[in-house]
Amino acid sequence: MREATSTLRWQPAAFASTLILGLVVIRLIYLSFYATGELLGVQTLQLRLEARRGRILDRREAVLALDVPRYQVVLEYRPIAYGGDPERRAAWLRRVDEALSPLLGFSVREADRSWPNTRWQLPIAREVPEDLARVIARRIEEAGLRGVRVMPYWKRIYPEGSLVGPVLGFVVFGPDTWGVEGRRGASGVERTYNVVLSGKAVTLRVPVDAEGRPLPLQEAALEGPEPGGDVVLTLDRTIQAVVAEELARGLQESGAQRGDALVLRPRTGEILAMVSLPAFDPNVPETLERNARNPVVQDLYEPGSVFKILTMAAALEAGIVRPETRYMDQGCVEFGGAPICNWDQDRYPGGRGWLDMTELLMYSRNVGAAHLARLLGPERFYAALHALGIGEPTNVDLPYETAAWLRAYGDPDWREADLGRQSFGQAVSLTPLQMAMAVSAVANDGLIMRPFIVRELRTAQGVQRVEPQVRRRAISAKTARTLRAMLETVIEREAVKARVPGYRMAGKTGTAQIPTPVGYDPRDTIASFVGFGPVEDPQVLILVKMDRPRRSPWGSEEAAPVFARITARILPMLGVPPSGSPEGR
Amino acid sequence: MLLAMVGGILFIAALSLLFTLLSTAAVEQGQIVQQLAEVRAALERENAAMEEIIARESTIPRLLERARALGFISGEGTPALPLSLPAPLPTPGMQP
Numbered sequence: 001m002r003e004a005t006s007t008l009r010w011q012p013a014a015f016a017s018t019l020i021l022g023l024v025v026i027r028l029i030y031l032s033f034y035a036t037g038e039l040l041g042v043q044t045l046q047l048r049l050e051a052r053r054g055r056i057l058d059r060r061e062a063v064l065a066l067d068v069p070r071y072q073v074v075l076e077y078r079p080i081a082y083g084g085d086p087e088r089r090a091a092w093l094r095r096v097d098e099a100l101s102p103l104l105g106f107s108v109r110e111a112d113r114s115w116p117n118t119r120w121q122l123p124i125a126r127e128v129p130e131d132l133a134r135v136i137a138r139r140i141e142e143a144g145l146r147g148v149r150v151m152p153y154w155k156r157i158y159p160e161g162s163l164v165g166p167v168l169g170f171v172v173f174g175p176d177t178w179g180v181e182g183r184r185g186a187s188g189v190e191r192t193y194n195v196v197l198s199g200k201a202v203t204l205r206v207p208v209d210a211e212g213r214p215l216p217l218q219e220a221a222l223e224g225p226e227p228g229g230d231v232v233l234t235l236d237r238t239i240q241a242v243v244a245e246e247l248a249r250g251l252q253e254s255g256a257q258r259g260d261a262l263v264l265r266p267r268t269g270e271i272l273a274m275v276s277l278p279a280f281d282p283n284v285p286e287t288l289e290r291n292a293r294n295p296v297v298q299d300l301y302e303p304g305s306v307f308k309i310l311t312m313a314a315a316l317e318a319g320i321v322r323p324e325t326r327y328m329d330q331g332c333v334e335f336g337g338a339p340i341c342n343w344d345q346d347r348y349p350g351g352r353g354w355l356d357m358t359e360l361l362m363y364s365r366n367v368g369a370a371h372l373a374r375l376l377g378p379e380r381f382y383a384a385l386h387a388l389g390i391g392e393p394t395n396v397d398l399p400y401e402t403a404a405w406l407r408a409y410g411d412p413d414w415r416e417a418d419l420g421r422q423s424f425g426q427a428v429s430l431t432p433l434q435m436a437m438a439v440s441a442v443a444n445d446g447l448i449m450r451p452f453i454v455r456e457l458r459t460a461q462g463v464q465r466v467e468p469q470v471r472r473r474a475i476s477a478k479t480a481r482t483l484r485a486m487l488e489t490v491i492e493r494e495a496v497k498a499r500v501p502g503y504r505m506a507g508k509t510g511t512a513q514i515p516t517p518v519g520y521d522p523r524d525t526i527a528s529f530v531g532f533g534p535v536e537d538p539q540v541l542i543l544v545k546m547d548r549p550r551r552s553p554w555g556s557e558e559a560a561p562v563f564a565r566i567t568a569r570i571l572p573m574l575g576v577p578p579s580g581s582p583e584g585r
Numbered sequence: 586m587l588l589a590m591v592g593g594i595l596f597i598a599a600l601s602l603l604f605t606l607l608s609t610a611a612v613e614q615g616q617i618v619q620q621l622a623e624v625r626a627a628l629e630r631e632n633a634a635m636e637e638i639i640a641r642e643s644t645i646p647r648l649l650e651r652a653r654a655l656g657f658i659s660g661e662g663t664p665a666l667p668l669s670l671p672a673p674l675p676t677p678g679m680q681p
Contacts, residue, residue, distance in 0.1 A: 052633070068637040069630035130634065152630055159640040224622065241645045 050154055050182065051199030054228030056168055056189055058237040059272075059455065065168050065190070065282075067154040071133035073104065073125040075112070076147045092147065099143040103136050127155070156183070160237065162281040163244055166294040167235065167274050167398070167453065170282035187292055189231060189453060191399045196457050199228030229459030234270035234452060239263060242569045243273040247544065250562035251277060255550030256527070260296050260432050261562070262543045263570065266440035266532060268468040269449030271396075272540065272570075297398045300405060300429035301545070304512025305343075305364045305555070306530045307425030309439055309487065312361060314384030315372040316479045321357050323486055327371050329355045329363075336416025340370045340424075343511065358486045361508060362494040366424040373423035378409035381419060387474045388438040389448055395471075396433060396451040404430035425512060436543040439530050441474035442483045443506075443538035448474050488535045498531055498560035500567045502578035506538075507531020507563065509555035514548070524548040529559035533567065534579045542566055 056065035075096070097108040104125050111124040128136070128150070137150045156171045158164070169188020175181050182201055185191035202225045247261045263273040276295045280287045293299070315321045329351035332341040342351065342365055352363060360368035373381050385391065391408065393401045406428040407414045421427040433451060441448045450469040457464040475483075487506035491498045495509050510528040513520040527549050532541040544559045544566070552558055641647065 052629070062643060063636070063640040066636060066640060067633060069633050152626075154633075157637065157640075159644045161644075163645065224626070237645065 047204045048181075049202050049204060049225045051201050051225035052154055052227040053156060053171070053183065053199065054197040054230045054458075056197070057230060057232045058235050058240075059233060060236065060238075061232070062237045064160055064164055064233070064235075064237065065156065065158050068157055069130070069152050070126065070155040071128040071130060071150055071152055072123045073100070073128060073133075073136060074149055074151050075108070075115070075122045075124055076149065095143070096145055096148050099139055099145055100136060100148070103132065103139060126153075154183075156282075158282045161283055162279040163240060164235065164237070165279045165282045166276050166296070167233075168282060169294075169399075170285075170288055170292065187399060188294060189233065189398070192397050193231050193454060193457070196231060196459060197228040200226040226460070229457055231454055232456035232458065234272065234455045235274070236272050239570050239573065240273040240275060242573075243566055244275045244277065246562050246565045246569070247275055247277055247546075249565075250544070250546060250558065253551065254527070254546055254558040256546040256558065257548045258295075259544070259546040261545070261566065262296055262432055262436050263566070264436060264440065264451060264541050266443035266449070266538050266541045269437075269440075269451045270455065270468070271451055271453045274453070293400070294398060296432045297396060297401050298431065300402055300431060301526055301547075302426055302429055302512045302515060303435050303528065304425040304510040304526065305366075306435060306439070306508050306510035306528055307428065308361060308364065308369045308423070309442065309483070309508050309530070310385060310388050310390070311369045311372050311381075311423045312357065312486070313388065313442060313475050313479060313483055314376055314381055315357075316482055317384060317475045318376055318380050320375045321372065323357050323482060326354045326356050327360070327368060329353060329360075329365050329367055331367070333367050333370060335370050335374070335420030336418070338417035338420065340366055340420050342366050358489050361486055362490050364509065369423040370420040373419050378416075378419050381423070382409045384475075385422075387472065388441055389434065389471065389474070390428070390430060390438055394434055394437050394451050397454055397466075401433075402431055404428070404434050406430075425510065432543055432545055436530060436541055438474075439532070439543075440541050442480050442487070443532040443541050444480070445477040446473050446475040446480040448472055484535050484538075487531070491531065495529075495556050495560050497556060498529060498564050500533070500564050500571070503533050503567065503571055503576075504535040504579040505531050505533035505567060506535050507533075507560075509560055511553060511555045525553040527553065527555040527558040529555050529563040531563055531567070533571075534576065536579060539574060539576045540567070540570065 053067045055063055055067075058064055093109050093112055101107055106125075108124060112122070115122040133150050133152075140148055140150070158168060158170075165188075167188055169190040170186055171183050171190055172186045173181070173183050176184055182198070184198065185194040190197065243261045243263055247259050250256070251259050259277055261273065261275045262271070264271045274294070274296050280292050282288070316323075329342070331345045331349045331351045332339050334340075342348065344363075351367060352359075352365070355363065355365065355368065357368075359365075360372075376384070385406075385408075391404050391406060393403050395401075406422060407418045409419070418427050437448060437451055448471045450471050452466055452468075455466050457466075484506050487508055488504055490509075491505050491507055495507065498505065498507055498509075507530055510526075510530070512526040512528065514524050514526060515521075524547075526545060526547050528543070528545040530541070530543045532538045542563055544562045546558055546562070549558045
């Protein structure tokens, strides 16, 4: 009976002790195996390590964009390590200031005033050169300073600056669609291929001791960020430089405000050069907000007379005319209730009389183009434009491509007069790239390719080559060959400033009026030229466009010479033999 | 009984010693790996810095500058030599 009483007396105490001991053991197991570092609380340093972004190379492996190391000085104030006392904090800042201000050239205490309470880190100096970064790191160590460190980071640079700025785009720092902060491509190739270029950043939780010194990491935490892959462009930097030089010369001589030029291979759709002037420099962030766009892909314009190539292609393809078909060229005609006049109506008020189809292109007759549109009728005309890719994006691998605009047959606000005007390139807006791709069908035996700017992706998983893709057959090979010969005659007999010594080239001038909200600008024009060659085996297609030239408004006077100079310089660089030579066909 | 207790204590002491030795070795190895990772990161940064120098020295303006310094002259204005002469030029006309 006494024994039983004793056991009963001890049981509650034993139960309570066992319970407490059990809870302690469970907590210890949890902390040891499941919540390592939890006790450290704010003494765990969270570091996001940015991956090195991949390079962008031109087709000859020249580096156009790369990440380079830079250094920053960062203040880190952790209340547990340094105490939450404002006086202690002020004393700490004074020590940092005394040690580093002579090296940094500014007061750390001044910089501290912009430190928001919500952040425990404040970068006080960026873009610190490596040698200075080493000196600062040594000073920090010698002075035994805590809460200030020199940290490396990756900076994106573009060695060629504005030469390829609109094509490459630029990189910004900020949250993505998932809210994850980091660097990401904002435009150009940087944006389209952001997934390949960006790699994988890692976030490390580094345990630190009470003094703020990092403790040894677990093996898993030592995994570094995965660097991004390289992107190889179809662009040729040297050709790009030649095109930029000649376009700049053309702009200067003509007094034009700005201009664009494009060089591509019609057989494959590879873009060899894409220049817009003036262009932004992705190295200078201040210039980005205003002009950070790629006008060759994003900006619409009315092409004017170069569009007659497409009207003629439609007419030849439909079989309603042949090169020798003649029509009566009058100075003005009525089309859908609106007058259509030739550009030289003052010189030839009654027109040029009987002209064949080649002469229609040579003398760039608006009345002739309208005549073809009338023969075709709206259904066949718009079907042909659609086949040539007008009205749809080219699906180039560059962001923000703008779709062409035109009122087509069947649209509620379409009028017959639109058909007449569109036949010679008015009342239709497209990008320079879309215009070039439509004409490329003539150079490529009727096939339109998908234009592309990236030819190869190099990642840790391997090398992926981008193959040319046929978008569609726009016209027959026979029509393309016929039109090529006609466009060759245009250069040989009329647009002589586009002639290239040694090479048979084909092309067409364009002088477009500029639409405004109150009608067409009575003074300014867009002068352009689109051509390709050598005619016997077209290797390149070149489009030159100059906005508002002052010296002469005509494409034949301003854009054609630029086309000729570019062609004369780049064809030998591409190893294209002169026409008629044993190597040329 | 005493022998068993001594044996038990010795066993626990040996285990503790082994645990301590292994822990110390793991920490040392961890530190070495961490140092190596830091060295590797530093080397990668040095490599990238050298790539930057090469890229800057290889830009078109820099290459032109060096070519001029070596005595090369620009080919601008020097006409290409066609292997077949074109037909006589017509009178230049004007076209839009």
